[in-house]
Amino acid sequence: MNAKEKIFLDEEEIPKEWYNIQADMPSPLDPVLNPATREPITPDDLAAIFPMGLIKQEVSTERWIPIPEEVREIYRLWRPTPLYRAKRLEEKLKTPARIYYKWEGVSPPGSHKPNTAVAQAYYNMKEGVERIATETGAGQWGSALAFGTMLFGLKSTIYMVAASYDQKPYRRVMMETWDGEVFRSPSKNTEYGRQYLEKDPDTTGSLGISISEAVEDAATHDNTNYALGSVLNHVILHQTVVGLEAKKAFEQIDEYPDVIFGNVGGGSNFSGATFPFAGDKLTGKKPDLKIVACEPMACPTLTKGLYLYDFGDCAGMTPLLKMFTLGHTFVPPPIHAGGLRYHGDAPLLCKLVKDGWIDAVAYHQTEIFKAAKLFAETEGHIIAPESAHEVRAVIDEALRCKEEGKEEVIYFNNSGHGHFDLGAYDAFLSGKLVDYEYPAELVKQALANLPQAE
Numbered sequence: 215m216n217a218k219e220k221i222f223l224d225e226e227e228i229p230k231e232w233y234n235i236q237a238d239m240p241s242p243l244d245p246v247l248n249p250a251t252r253e254p255i256t257p258d259d260l261a262a263i264f265p266m267g268l269i270k271q272e273v274s275t276e277r278w279i280p281i282p283e284e285v286r287e288i289y290r291l292w293r294p295t296p297l298y299r300a301k302r303l304e305e306k307l308k309t310p311a312r313i314y315y316k317w318e319g320v321s322p323p324g325s326h327k328p329n330t331a332v333a334q335a336y337y338n339m340k341e342g343v344e345r346i347a348t349e350t351g352a353g354q355w356g357s358a359l360a361f362g363t364m365l366f367g368l369k370s371t372i373y374m375v376a377a378s379y380d381q382k383p384y385r386r387v388m389m390e391t392w393d394g395e396v397f398r399s400p401s402k403n404t405e406y407g408r409q410y411l412e413k414d415p416d417t418t419g420s421l422g423i424s425i426s427e428a429v430e431d432a433a434t435h436d437n438t439n440y441a442l443g444s445v446l447n448h449v450i451l452h453q454t455v456v457g458l459e460a461k462k463a464f465e466q467i468d469e470y471p472d473v474i475f476g477n478v479g480g481g482s483n484f485s486g487a488t489f490p491f492a493g494d495k496l497t498g499k500k501p502d503l504k505i506v507a508c509e510p511m512a513c514p515t516l517t518k519g520l521y522l523y524d525f526g527d528c529a530g531m532t533p534l535l536k537m538f539t540l541g542h543t544f545v546p547p548p549i550h551a552g553g554l555r556y557h558g559d560a561p562l563l564c565k566l567v568k569d570g571w572i573d574a575v576a577y578h579q580t581e582i583f584k585a586a587k588l589f590a591e592t593e594g595h596i597i598a599p600e601s602a603h604e605v606r607a608v609i610d611e612a613l614r615c616k617e618e619g620k621e622e623v624i625y626f627n628n629s630g631h632g633h634f635d636l637g638a639y640d641a642f643l644s645g646k647l648v649d650y651e652y653p654a655e656l657v658k659q660a661l662a663n664l665p666q667a668e
């Protein structure tokens with residue numbers, strides 16, 4: 215049995231191929247639809263804002279896709295990431311369960327997001343693109359993209375939601391340190407932004423507005439493409455380095471998880487960390503493996519959303535994706551501090567949940583911060599509020615194991631550190647956080663005015 219605290223792989227063991235779960239799914243994904251024609255989207259539709267290298271990955275059903283050596287070379291800066299055994303947490307809970315976590319907080323931007331940002335920057339560079347435009351909320355994705363583009367000599371333009379731009383300046387400084395150009399969104403830099411500001415000069419912005427600005431910027435400049443930090447198949451593909459490394463580390467200590475937890479915002483870190491294991495479940499090698507997606511009660515996409523076609527953005531400009539959704543007009547309540555605010559989720563993950571391969575649970579924010587506090591007391595790391603969702607689930611599972619005297623192996627993906635989220639910790643520690651459960655009726659209302667695609 216493993217006695218180590220951290221399992222490190224050698225740099226040579228950074229995966230050479232990404233894993234594409236589409237090859238092992240019993241039935242294919244529903245097509246992405248063109249919002250104007252309601253017909254399946256074609257690669258040409260996407261070519262205005264994405265490089266062909268990524269479009270090919272988006273629609274590929276090949277099981278293994280080679281990771282370019284130039285991308286692996288940059289992964290070496292922080293990969294392979296350690297697989298920790300959470301021994302002090304186990305001891306504190308007096309559980310017979312063995313708890314392991316992959317720690318993505320060691321990357322320079324502090325999360326899993328550069329795993330895809332670096333890859334996306336590479337494929338854009340290869341096709342002669344000079345600049346990438348994107349949106350960011352609190353700044354996790356924007357900082358990862360600024361980091362990735364800088365390393366391949368590309369420029370980045372980041373539309374940052376005005377409220378975060380004003381309240382959370384440090385991620386902006388990070389982006390600017392990595393040569394990113396950051397606009398407070400809505401901005402005067404795009405037609406959409408100018409129109410919006412004219413209508414509502416005091417707006418604090420939204421992710422939907424910022425997406426619209428970034429897409430317009432990319433679509434109206436020949437040398438510029440757009441990039442997305444979650445949801446799409448190619449993003450999830452890139453994130454499978456997390457799960458592939460974890461699998462190898464488990465092999466080295468002769469363990470295999472019985473149950474896996476992860477948090478879901480758009481689904482990229484969860485899917486990346488779990489799909490290489492989920493593949494074993496789909497192909498009958500590990501039929502009893504339990505895989506659980508954790509989300510906030512305030513944004514309960516998988517647990518309360520409906521499975522149908524919806525837009526990816528709030529403005530209703532993107533292609534239609536088949537997914538669990540709270541409706542693209544969903545606005546997270548301002549009291550919610552735990553992140554994971556997206557109205558939909560990755561179509562790949564949604565399908566596996568819909569077909570019963572993966573379970574989902576939702577948590578209140580005070581209980582997730584309690585879990586994060588206990589994690590910091592025992593394991594030291596102050597984790598992102600997003601990651602605190604699965605830590606809550608892990609603690610509950612470990613306590614159940616104690617009650618039942620069960621020696622389970624638990625694995626979770628710790629997606630990032632919380633050093634820029636100390637405001638939320640402060641609110642929790644001073645008793646200011648309150649719980650909020652998004653009502654199911656509001657989901658029905660929001661979905662009543664959806665585009666009818668079927």
Ligand SMILES: *Cc1c(COP(=O)(O)O)cnc(C)c1O
Nearest residue numbers: 444479480481482483600629630
């Ligand atoms: C962005 C982010 C998430 C949520 O996004 P996913 O695409 O669902 O992974 C979770 N944790 C951290 C630390 C993040 O930065």
